[in-house]
Amino acid sequence: MFQPAKRCKLIQLSEIRKMFELVAEDAINLSLGEPDFDTPLNIREAVKVALDSGFTHYTPNKGIIELREAISCKLEDENKINADPESIIVTVGASEALHISIQALINSGDEVLIPDPGFISYDPCVKLAEGKIVPLELHEENEFRMTADDVIDTITDKTKAIILNSPANPTGSVMQKEDIKGIAEIAEDNNIYLISDEIYEKIIYEGKHYSPGRYTDNAITINGFSKTYAMTGFRIGYVAAKPELIEEMLKVHQYNAACASSLSQIAGLEALTGPQECVGEMLNEFKRRRDLVVKRLNQMEITFKAPEGAFYVFPKVENSMEFVNKAINKGVIIVNGAGFGKCGEGHFRISYAASYEKLTEAMDRLDSINI
Numbered sequence: 286m287f288q289p290a291k292r293c294k295l296i297q298l299s300e301i302r303k304m305f306e307l308v309a310e311d312a313i314n315l316s317l318g319e320p321d322f323d324t325p326l327n328i329r330e331a332v333k334v335a336l337d338s339g340f341t342h343y344t345p346n347k348g349i350i351e352l353r354e355a356i357s358c359k360l361e362d363e364n365k366i367n368a369d370p371e372s373i374i375v376t377v378g379a380s381e382a383l384h385i386s387i388q389a390l391i392n393s394g395d396e397v398l399i400p401d402p403g404f405i406s407y408d409p410c411v412k413l414a415e416g417k418i419v420p421l422e423l424h425e426e427n428e429f430r431m432t433a434d435d436v437i438d439t440i441t442d443k444t445k446a447i448i449l450n451s452p453a454n455p456t457g458s459v460m461q462k463e464d465i466k467g468i469a470e471i472a473e474d475n476n477i478y479l480i481s482d483e484i485y486e487k488i489i490y491e492g493k494h495y496s497p498g499r500y501t502d503n504a505i506t507i508n509g510f511s512k513t514y515a516m517t518g519f520r521i522g523y524v525a526a527k528p529e530l531i532e533e534m535l536k537v538h539q540y541n542a543a544c545a546s547s548l549s550q551i552a553g554l555e556a557l558t559g560p561q562e563c564v565g566e567m568l569n570e571f572k573r574r575r576d577l578v579v580k581r582l583n584q585m586e587i588t589f590k591a592p593e594g595a596f597y598v599f600p601k602v603e604n605s606m607e608f609v610n611k612a613i614n615k616g617v618i619i620v621n622g623a624g625f626g627k628c629g630e631g632h633f634r635i636s637y638a639a640s641y642e643k644l645t646e647a648m649d650r651l652d653s654i655n656i
């Protein structure tokens with residue numbers, strides 16, 4: 286009889302993907318974290334040129350130097366992080382960056398604080414490394430923000446790392462500067478690493494993004510191109526950390542992916558160094574959609590916190606599973622909050638990365654549900 290490795294039995298396939306596969310063709314899918322925009326033309330053109338010129342071979346394991354230099358400048362200019370190109374690995378999406386960071390850091394039994402509710406990959410990534418998950422409970426009363434006080438109350442002498450995600454999936458909350466700074470100090474004082482997932486950095490409506498990496502060398506900064514530049518299918522991201530950590534991550538990356546796709550690296554290079562108007566245009570459209578969803582949820586008298594960033598809203602209903610099932614019956618796919626952790630129970634997540642027209646129709650359908 287087939288016996289899979291025990292580590293695979295510790296984790297399950299994503300509920301979100303499973304739901305996606307169930308849906309009828311005419312259903313409106315508000316379950317995926319994927320911008321519906323086309324990748325900007327200049328990026329696609331740069332890839333075509335690279336393809337025609339035969340740029341189809343392996344690249345250095347860490348990624349092409351031009352891209353790492355561009356990332357290094359971006360981190361310095363925008364995030365106030367000092368990371369030279371040798372301290373950066375270009376990865377297969379932020380997803381791989383998360384995986385290699387955790388593989389390089391976590392031993393069996395090490396405690397890792399993860400936001401609850403939080404992005405669905407954190408828990409399985411830590412489990413695959415045999416780490417011990419410690420949920421860091423985020424509460425609606427506090428706008429689902431992670432605070433330095435929450436961290437102080439939750440760390441132990443076994444805490445090896447804390448995962449931060451601001452702006453956050455699934456809540457859209459944005460952490461405040463003093464908390465980022467405070468958590469960076471806690472990390473320094475207690476020899477804890479901060480794995481900072483900054484994939485929604487540019488999708489921010491209120492507040493400002495601060496990277497823990499500007500305050501501590503214990504930060505591992507993870508970012509990517511999927512959300513900011515509508516490049517999910519390119520599978521390209523990056524991680525920056527202090528050199529000794531990067532060398533360990535590189536081993537995992539080398540024997541796992543070897544390098545990110547050469548063409549996707551060209552796409553990433555063009556994204557960072559080409560015109561940036563597309564970023565503002567997409568942000569404006571996300572904001573228009575957010576305002577629509579906020580207005581409609583208010584009219585429906587559903588309790589929720591208006592998102593300050595990312596493209597999710599995380600409302601509360603009495604029986605969220607029942608609500609999600611009723612929504613599916615009406616042809617709107619949304620996700621039950623429990624999938625994001627215990628503190629997500631009683632909530633559901635709407636991704637408003639779909640078109641304004643689809644969102645309008647979806648909100649009409651949700652409005653017709655009896656709750």
Ligand SMILES: Cc1ncc(COP(=O)(O)O)c(C=O)c1O
Nearest residue numbers: 318378379380404454509511522
């Ligand atoms: C918080 C968060 N981190 C990371 C990722 C993965 O991004 P990528 O497409 O770069 O692997 C996602 C995707 O939904 C996300 O929501």
